[in-house]
Amino acid sequence: MARPLRIEYAGALYHVTARVNARANIYTNDDDSQLYLSLLKIAVDRYDWYCQAYCLMDNHYHLLIETNPSKLV
Template identity: 55%
Template sequence: MGRPLRLESAGALYHITSRGDGRNLIYLQDDHFELFLQILADVCERYQWVVHGYCLMNNHYHLLVETPDAKLNQRMR
């Protein structure tokens, strides 16, 4: 069963999290953390997101993101 649809609104703050499949590691080397942060920076620049906080763990991450439009679901793809 899928999760309920996320309510989206312009200027909202979202807690975004993702975990490795089966709680497996998603960052295997230190430079993978850096690559993830670079990709996140590129996404933020492209869609004008503001990251208020983040936590990168070996098998998951948490982001606190503010979006200027109500298209988070579309932008996460």
């Protein structure tokens, strides 16, 4: 069964999270986490989002993204 459609509008806030299987680490060192933040900045700029907050944990992360245009992707 498919999930319900996401409600999209300008200024919407989305809590985005991802977790690694088997409690493995996403980032093995500071360079990995800096690379992730660089890639996040590219995505934020490309899709005209505003990253309100982020939290990088060893095996998962949380993002609070605000959309500027009326589309998430």
